Amino acid sequence: MPRPNPHKPFTPRAEQIALQPRVSGNAINGLGETEHRPARIVYWALDPDTIAHGHMQRWFYQADPDNAHVNAARAERARLLEEEIGPLVGEPVQRSPSEWLEALRRHAGEHIPCERIGATALDPDWLYEGEARSFANVIVIAVQHDPDEIAQAPQGRAGAEVVRQYGRAALSARRVATWLRAQGWEAEAVTGPMTGPLLLIPPAVACGFGELGKHGSLIDPEFGSSFRLSAVMTDAPVEHTHKREYGIDAFCASCRVCEEACPPEAISPQKQTVRGETKWYVDFDKCLPFFNQHHGCAICVAVCPWSLPGVGFKLAGKLARRRERRTNAIDDHV
Numbered sequence: 001m002p003r004p005n006p007h008k009p010f011t012p013r014a015e016q017i018a019l020q021p022r023v024s025g026n027a028i029n030g031l032g033e034t035e036h037r038p039a040r041i042v043y044w045a046l047d048p049d050t051i052a053h054g055h056m057q058r059w060f061y062q063a064d065p066d067n068a069h070v071n072a073a074r075a076e077r078a079r080l081l082e083e084e085i086g087p088l089v090g091e092p093v094q095r096s097p098s099e100w101l102e103a104l105r106r107h108a109g110e111h112i113p114c115e116r117i118g119a120t121a122l123d124p125d126w127l128y129e130g131e132a133r134s135f136a137n138v139i140v141i142a143v144q145h146d147p148d149e150i151a152q153a154p155q156g157r158a159g160a161e162v163v164r165q166y167g168r169a170a171l172s173a174r175r176v177a178t179w180l181r182a183q184g185w186e187a188e189a190v191t192g193p194m195t196g197p198l199l200l201i202p203p204a205v206a207c208g209f210g211e212l213g214k215h216g217s218l219i220d221p222e223f224g225s226s227f228r229l230s231a232v233m234t235d236a237p238v239e240h241t242h243k244r245e246y247g248i249d250a251f252c253a254s255c256r257v258c259e260e261a262c263p264p265e266a267i268s269p270q271k272q273t274v275r276g277e278t279k280w281y282v283d284f285d286k287c288l289p290f291f292n293q294h295h296g297c298a299i300c301v302a303v304c305p306w307s308l309p310g311v312g313f314k315l316a317g318k319l320a321r322r323r324e325r326r327t328n329a330i331d332d333h334v
């Protein structure tokens with residue numbers, strides 16, 4: 001017998017619903033649109049007055065002002081971010097792309113508090129509407145959440161862990177930008193929680209970090225979806241790391257764990273067309289009120305089978321062996 005979900009059914013608080021704009025977030029995101037177009041900032045705008053859901057964004061920050069876990073994490077993040085990006089110095093240092101990647105990895109291993117680093121060509125389609133950048137490359141960074149803290153979702157402890165890791169991801173991106181600028185290469189850090197100029201999941205997919213999961217977050221075979229991203233745009237000619245498939249997309253098609261755990265039922269069993277792309281999509285209008293009322297929720301990340309420590313690589317190996325057996329069976333048949 002499955003355990004009853006203590007958060008279902010979910011009814012949003014009236015005070016929050018009163019702040020909902022007339023326009024649907026799904027319409028802003030382009031749900032059902034078959035033509036490609038840039039994404040628009042739907043939430044986490046630097047200036048909430050510039051987005052339709054700005055009143056709801058403000059509400060999030062005052063929903064639980066005395067939460068000790070969240071307040072301590074915000075103070076810790078502010079301390080980390082006292083470290084500023086260093087100046088642009090001298091002529092650009094020349095190295096071959098593979099030497100750049102090796103130097104980046106070595107520097108990251110010694111000085112950058114992150115768990116993954118990769119690089120790819122900057123695709124202008126990843127920039128938000130109205131943003132223009134001419135950088136050639138984007139370096140993508142991932143930092144893992146503490147699984148024990150995220151397991152507390154949707155309590156404040158999980159929200160606090162998200163805040164802490166936003167700090168570590170931002171510090172990592174700033175340090176990479178400082179390192180590049182000290183070698184004469186211009187670099188712009190893209191750090192949350194505010195949206196910034198760039199979508200982070202598509203470049204992370206291109207770097208080989210994982211695949212988009214049914215719950216709308218990227219799944220990495222080692223960390224599941226329990227990690228945060230940041231990035232650095234630059235012209236430094238770093239060799240690109242490559243997109244990889246781990247069987248996650250097919251796994252999500254038949255797994256229903258996040259769908260069933262999501263209190264506002266925002267996760268769909270089927271892929272949907274969004275701005276000309278057929279992909280997993282989370283219903284923004286259903287997700288947001290629960291997210292706002294519960295410290296950023298994160299239930300879908302916590303329950304994802306790939307997020308359980310030590311499980312991801314075993315699952316990926318099992319799926320690869322299954323794919324191989326199927327291919328061999330087809331070959332035998334031909």
Ligand code: B12
Nearest residue numbers: 039043192195199200201215216217218228229282296298
């Ligand atoms: C706004 C935002 C939100 C909004 C809207 C979420 C949403 N579905 O779009 C709200 C507040 C609801 C939210 C919730 C969450 N978020 Co959020 N969010 C963002 C933010 C700042 C912008 C995303 C955006 O503009 N969405 C609107 C449109 C573009 O959405 P969309 O068309 O559905 O596209 C989504 C994906 O499909 C993908 N995408 C876009 N185009 C394409 C194209 C292709 C080909 C592919 C494969 C994917 C892809 O990117 C979008 C992000 O979800 C990003 C950071 C960033 N700059 O990218 C973080 C980010 C996506 N969020 C993140 C996370 C983890 C969460 C939560 C789990 C909350 C938490 N406590 O951690 C939940 C999960 C809910 C969900 N999946 O929808 C992480 C994801 C990390 C990962 N492992 O993938 C990010 C990258 C933040 C970070 N710096 O780490 N988030």
